[in-house]
Amino acid sequence: xxxxxxxxxxxxxxxxxxxxxxxxxxxxxxxxxxxxxxxxxxxxxxxxxxxxxxxxxxxxxxxxxxxxxxxxxxxxxxxxxxxxxxxxxxxxxxxxxxxxxxxxxxxxxxxxxxxxxxxxxxxxxxxxxxxxxxxxxxxxxxxxxxxxxxxxxxxxxxxxxxxxxxxxxxxxxxxxxxxxxxxxxxxxxxxxxxxxxxxxxxxxxxxxxxxxxxxxxxxxxxxxxxxxxxxxxxxxxxxxxxxxxxxxxxxxxxxxxxxxxxxxxxxxxxxxxxxxxxxxxxxxxxxxxxxxxxxxxxxxxxxxxxxxxxxxxxxxxxxxxxxxxxxxxxxxxxxxxxxxxxxxxxxxxxxxxxxxxxxxxxxxxxxxxxxxxxxxxxxxxxxxxxxxxxxxxxxxxxxxxxxxxxxxxxxxxxxxxxx
Ligand code: AMP
Numbered sequence: 130x131x132x133x134x135x136x137x138x139x140x141x142x143x144x145x146x147x148x149x150x151x152x153x154x155x156x157x158x159x160x161x162x163x164x165x166x167x168x169x170x171x172x173x174x175x176x177x178x179x180x181x182x183x184x185x186x187x188x189x190x191x192x193x194x195x196x197x198x199x200x201x202x203x204x205x206x207x208x209x210x211x212x213x214x215x216x217x218x219x220x221x222x223x224x225x226x227x228x229x230x231x232x233x234x235x236x237x238x239x240x241x242x243x244x245x246x247x248x249x250x251x252x253x254x255x256x257x258x259x260x261x262x263x264x265x266x267x268x269x270x271x272x273x274x275x276x277x278x279x280x281x282x283x284x285x286x287x288x289x290x291x292x293x294x295x296x297x298x299x300x301x302x303x304x305x306x307x308x309x310x311x312x313x314x315x316x317x318x319x320x321x322x323x324x325x326x327x328x329x330x331x332x333x334x335x336x337x338x339x340x341x342x343x344x345x346x347x348x349x350x351x352x353x354x355x356x357x358x359x360x361x362x363x364x365x366x367x368x369x370x371x372x373x374x375x376x377x378x379x380x381x382x383x384x385x386x387x388x389x390x391x392x393x394x395x396x397x398x399x400x401x402x403x404x405x406x407x408x409x410x411x412x413x414x415x416x417x418x419x420x421x422x423x424x425x426x427x428x429x430x431x432x433x434x435x436x437x438x439x440x441x442x443x444x445x446x447x448x449x450x451x452x453x454x455x456x457x458x459x460x461x462x463x464x465x466x467x468x469x470x471x472x473x474x475x476x477x478x479x480x481x482x483x484x485x486x487x488x489x490x491x492x493x494x495x496x497x498x499x500x501x502x503x504x505x506x507x508x509x510x511x512x513x514x515x516x517x518x519x520x521x522x523x524x525x526x527x528x529x530x531x532x533x534x535x536x537x538x539x540x541x542x543x544x545x546x547x548x
Contacts, residue, residue, distance in 0.1 A: 137243065137251030139440065148443045149254075153236060155282040156256045156437070159275055165232040165258050170214040172238060176206040182213040182424050184389025186330040193241040207240035212418065212434055213390070215259050220427030224261075230268070231261040236439070247406035248441050257415070257436035264419065264431035266363050269394055270370035272433050276398060276413060277376045279437070285445055288412055291381040292368070292396045295332075296352060296360040298420070301392070304355040305331050311350050318345060335385045351382045360393075367394055386416060390424070393417035398437070400445055407444050413437030458509040460546075462489045463499040465515035470494070473514050476524065476542065480512075483547055503529075510546075 134140060141149055157167075176196055183190045195207040208214050215233060218224070224231060236256050243249050258275065260268055273290065280288050295301055308331040316324055320339040327334065340346050356364070371378055378396075386395045395416030402408050415435025422430035460480050464473035470491075477487040488506055490499045503511055513525040523536045526545070537545055 135251065137245035139250060139252070145443065148446055149439060152283065152439055152442045152446065153256070156236070156279050157234070159278045159282055160234045160258055163232065163271070163275060165234040168215065168218070168233045168235055170208070170211060170218050170235065170237065172208060173205050174208050174214055174217065176204040178213050178217045179206055179209060182216070182390050182421060183210065184330065186326055186333050187389060189241060193243055195240045195242060208237070209241050210239055211235055211237045211255055211257055211436065212259060213421070216421045216427070216432075217425055219261060219430070220422060220425040225422075225428050225430060230263040232258070233261070234258045248410045248438070248444055250440060254439035255436040256439055257434055259432060259434035261422075261432040262430050264417075266366035267370055269367050269417065269433055270374060270376075272415070272435060273371060273378070273396055274374050274376050276435050276437070280398070283442065283446055284449065285442070287401045289399045289401055290376065290378040290396060291384050291399060292378050292394060293381055293384045294352070294356065294360060294364045294394045295385065295392060296356045298392065300352070300355055300357055300360050301332070304350075304352050307350050307355060308332065308334065312345075315345050318343070330389065332385050335383060353382055364394060386414060390418040390421045391416045392419045396435070400441070402448070405448055407441065407448070410441060412441045412445065457484065457486045459506060460485050460487045460510045460512060461499075461503050461506055461508040462487060463496070463503075463511060463513045464489070464494065465496065465513070466494050469514040469519060472519070476512060476514070479543055480546055483543060485546065
């Protein structure tokens with residue numbers, strides 16, 4: 130019986146798995162330097178974790194969540210996003226009893242019953258960070274800077290950072306009222322989703338995909354006109370810090386983000402490349418969510434975070450043909466006799482100890498099949514051990530980029546490769 134994978138999922142192997150590793154490594158390297166610690170939350174959660182927090186009007190909860198009853202008749206969700214799950218874990222385990230700012234990062238599969246297309250899958254991985262317990266525009270700027278640094282670490286250039294602020298609870302209340310007044314006599318011209326959101330969550334009308342280009346949405350009242358003095362000052366400090374850090378951004382009053390739990394500043398990272406099927410897709414996004422802990426009956430915990438789609442980062446990186454990132458240099462060790470084999474394994478290990486990726490052929494002692502392996506792996510260096518080399522206690526080294534070939538004393542090997 131032929132069984133194939135489900136629609137909208139990826140088998141990660143070969144080159145794709147390699148890219149996954151590269152992106153994972155770059156993300157972790159950046160955030161670990163800021164002292165973020167890895168956490169892992171379950172793939173299955175009580176559906177309530179998301180129903181209560183992400184919002185009924187969000188596509189995630191309204192249309193895309195994988196829901197099922199388990200054998201104990203509990204309503205379970207495959208997690209469609211990770212922030213709510215992190216907050217559930219934070220409150221349940223009383224992580225708030227540790228003093229100060231809590232900094233977490235995760236790499237997690239998420240599940241959404243989305244329509245599969247370029248960059249859109251039903252199972253995808255998110256790399257994200259959450260900083261819990263502090264409200265400060267300087268922290269927020271640093272969070273955005275971290276995302277920018279990940280793009281730089283991977284050599285990704287065409288990613289635009291859009292920022293907006295939703296202001297405090299009071300501001301959003303006033304703005305929601307203003308939106309209702311603005312839309313109240315225009316509803317007939319809007320789509321069904323907008324008509325419904327008018328009653329449930331008018332903020333979500335702003336990022337309606339169907340009505341986006343209508344004059345009604347183009348001329349809509351702007352949240353900027355409703356920000357309080359404190360909101361303005363907070364946002365100004367955030368932007369000023371980003372300027373100081375040389376992080377480029379665009380203030381875009383239209384972004385509201387699809388999830389209900391956001392408060393204050395929110396941001397999106399958009400890929401811009403007209404020649405790419407991924408053009409205009411969000412590589413990631415995030416923002417402040419100061420009220421989420423309270424949804425889980427936790428203490429007041431002002432928080433901020435971002436999530437990035439691994440497959441989208443990989444997609445963009447693959448378009449660049451991987452030219453922009455540094456790979457660990459690869460060495461293949463060739464051995465030309467049974468006697469040379471254990472020595473080759475020893476040499477390989479010595480090179481691994483100093484940071485090289487090393488591979489070798491365990492079956493063959495002839496040159497031809499081992500050169501074939503080199504053709505396949507395309508190493509930066511080839512090290513050859515034959516009879517002459519064993520006799521003279523030397524190794525033959527070939528630099529495949531410069532085509533240089535020379536002999537080296539075995540004891541000089543590490544010294545040479547360290548350089
Ligand atoms: P969101 O939680 O919707 O803000 O998503 C955060 C990031 O996850 C997005 O910017 C995308 O990079 C990624 N993402 C969201 N949905 C999908 C999907 N269906 N397939 C692949 N990546 C996704």
